[in-house]
Amino acid sequence: MLSLVEVTYHPPAAPRPILHQVSFTVPPQSLTLIVGVSGAGKTTLLELIAGLATPTQGQILWQEQALQATDLQELAGLVFQFPERHFCGLTLLEELRLGHPELTLEQVQQVLNTVHLGEVPLHQPPHHLSGGQQRRLALAVQLIRQPYLLLLDEPLAGLDWSMRQQVMQLLQELKNTWSLLVVSHDTRELSGMADQVWRLEEGKLNKL
Numbered sequence: 001m002l003s004l005v006e007v008t009y010h011p012p013a014a015p016r017p018i019l020h021q022v023s024f025t026v027p028p029q030s031l032t033l034i035v036g037v038s039g040a041g042k043t044t045l046l047e048l049i050a051g052l053a054t055p056t057q058g059q060i061l062w063q064e065q066a067l068q069a070t071d072l073q074e075l076a077g078l079v080f081q082f083p084e085r086h087f088c089g090l091t092l093l094e095e096l097r098l099g100h101p102e103l104t105l106e107q108v109q110q111v112l113n114t115v116h117l118g119e120v121p122l123h124q125p126p127h128h129l130s131g132g133q134q135r136r137l138a139l140a141v142q143l144i145r146q147p148y149l150l151l152l153d154e155p156l157a158g159l160d161w162s163m164r165q166q167v168m169q170l171l172q173e174l175k176n177t178w179s180l181l182v183v184s185h186d187t188r189e190l191s192g193m194a195d196q197v198w199r200l201e202e203g204k205l206n207k208l
């Protein structure tokens with residue numbers, strides 16, 4: 001179980017804290033949704049939890065133990081907003097093995113089955129997939145590292161209705177195994193499947 005305890009983030013360039021004493025817990029096998037308008041600090045919050053930035057004050061805990069950025073990088077898998085823009089493998093296989101050449105074909109096939117891309121040939125270029133398939137591949141890229149916590153930044157952004165349904169169906173399945181933390185400016189679509197919903201407003205987190 002991951003907890004944030006009064007996490008404040010105030011980089012020198014910002015006139016006031018981007019995040020102010022943010023506290024919450026992500027239970028296992030659940031989906032936590034944080035909503036907020038553009039500029040509310042959602043992406044910054046995910047960057048702190050992914051160990052890409054360090055809180056100015058406060059702690060990020062695993063069970064009772066305080067974590068450093070390097071621990072968080074292992075524990076969390078961050079799927080960026082528009083993750084398909086960051087694909088750099090020439091094929092699905094290459095994309096999934098980037099940085100992990102030791103992964104077997106069996107492991108690659110297994111994670112593709114998990115995201116319902118098991119029928120797609122491994123030599124297919126990622127950019128030949130549909131928008132919904134690309135989002136599912138981006139999830140597979142993180143899942144194959146076996147993180148404890150999956151962080152998703154605006155997972156439905158830019159998708160049409162049917163592709164959003166595909167991604168939502170997959171998130172519903174994934175939360176049976178993983179802890180998911182989703183941030184979105186959209187309050188409606190994802191709140192139905194969320195176990196807890198918070199609103200981030202002017203750097204402060206309030207339970208909905």
Ligand SMILES: Nc1ncnc2c1ncn2[C@@H]1O[C@H](COP(=O)(O)OP(=O)(O)O)[C@@H](O)[C@H]1O
Binds near residue numbers: 013018036040044045
């Ligand atoms: N390193 C930084 N220094 C100064 N300001 C930043 C930094 N990172 C983000 N910001 C500002 O923090 C605010 C929150 O940004 P962001 O986390 O991207 O919000 P959201 O994802 O909710 O749209 C924005 O006003 C942004 O310009």
Ligand SMILES: [Mg+2]
Binds near residue numbers: 043044081153
């Ligand atoms: Mg953002």
